[in-house]
Amino acid sequence: MYGHTITPTRAEAAATVAGRTSRLSPLALSRAAQELGLKRGEFDLAVRLGRVRTVPDEGGGGRRVTRAEIDRVRAEDGFPEVLRGRVETVGTSDGATLMEVTPGRFTRFARLGLVVPVNWYVNRYRAVVWLYLADEVRQFAAEPENARLLTDRTPEGLRGQLETGVDLRPRNWRGRHLGFELRQAEDPWAKAAVVASLLDPVQTAEIVRDPYERAHLDRLRPVRPGQPAPESPAASIAARIMTAQDCDEIDWLRAELAQTLIEARRHRPAPRPTPGPPDRQPTMPGRPPAARGEVMRVPEDALLGRTSAMQPEQTRSRSMLGWLRRGDA
Known part of the structure; x- marks a missing residue:
């Protein structure tokens, strides 16, 4: 008696391979x-x-x-x-509840940099809503050295900072965001793009003089999840939050960008346009293209006129936490 061999159909075999590939x-x-x-x-x-x-x-x-x-x-x-x-996050109201303080006191803590936001969004009233990790809020409330801050009057030094209008929430979020993005960056050019994304374009242009390098950094610029569309009413608010404001923060980012740029150039040059075929030659207005082997000549008076019009001046070339928070915060 002969045994029977069950041979899978072609469709079944394909499904098996697809399942393994998917796995x-x-x-x-x-x-x-x-x-x-x-x-x-x-x-x-x-x-x-x-x-x-x-x-x-x-x-x-x-x-x-x-x-x-x-x-x-x-x-x-x-x-x-x-x-x-x-990954649980809380806003001001829920954060205050976890700390067992008033929302106003919680906001003062955040402005002073004692709790650091992990995210934010702009609501329909164009107000910025800051979000904090619930674990960090609980940890702050549980630390014995913070007990007096939670119950007593705010110390005089901290009150003085608040009276000057200090608000470290945007700056501290930028520092945290920078760390997030640098961990994802795959090479020095991507890291340079992350640093440049927190600087005003004018500041970036002063450090990155080459237009092709600037274009390359723009292409690699990270996009934050939930970032408003460029033409939306919230875009200007988002731009302020995502751009360094304080002088020391700007100076630190400029120095970091300059150093990262050196590493990126050593890694590989920024992409540049591919030159055209070598036999293509420019043509003068009103004159047919030069034949192969023919030397294109420019009238002498045109050269003299261009030289005389040139002015002399036209020939001249024209540990992370230290910067996240102010020393007295």
């Missing part, structure tokens, strides 16, 4: 968020905090998450509740 292929960010049971905003924050590691998409489509990383995160103790807790 090995990195996941899109939206799919990775679903696999980890996170909302997209929570997932983006988990990535920025380093809780979930991403890899570049080999096809140039942004970043992805490997199946091994999904398995690693799922295997952590307390998943998924612990992961959700680590």
Whole structure:
């Protein structure tokens, strides 16, 4: 009696191969968020905090998450509740509740840099809403050295800073954002683009004189999730938050950009236009192109006129925390 060999159909074999390939292929960010049971905003924050590691998409489509990383995160103790807790954010009202203080006192703490925002958005009233990690708020409230700040009157030195209008929330967010983006940067040019993204374009142009290098940095400029559209009413508010304002912060970023630019140039030159074919020659107005081998001559009086019109002056060439917070904060 002969045995029977069951041979899979071509469709079944293809499905098996596709399943194996899918198992090995990195996941899109939206799919990775679903696999980890996170909302997209929570997932983006988990990535920025380093809780979930991403890899570049080999096809140039942004970043992805490997199946091994999904398995690693799922295997952590307390998943998924612990992961959700680590990316939980609170606004001023909820943060004040966690600290058991008034919203006004919580806002003063944030302005003084005692609690650092992790995110922000512009609401429909064009007001900036700052968000903080709930874990950090709880930790601040639990530290014994902060007990008097939570219950007693604000110390005189801190009150003096508040009276001058100090508000370190934008600056501290920029410092945190810089760290997030530098961790994702793949090479020195990408790192330089991250630093340049926090400087005013005029400041960047003073450091990066080459227009092709500036264009390359612009192409690599990171886009913050949820950033307002360029023409939206919130765009100018976002620009102020995302651009360095204080002199010492600007000086630090300029020095950092100059140093990173040196490293980027050593790594590889910025892309430049490809030169045209060598046999192409410019033509003078009103004159047909020169034949191959013929030397194009420019009238002598044209040369003299150009030389006489040139003025002499036309020939001349024309540890991170130290800067995040002020020393007296």
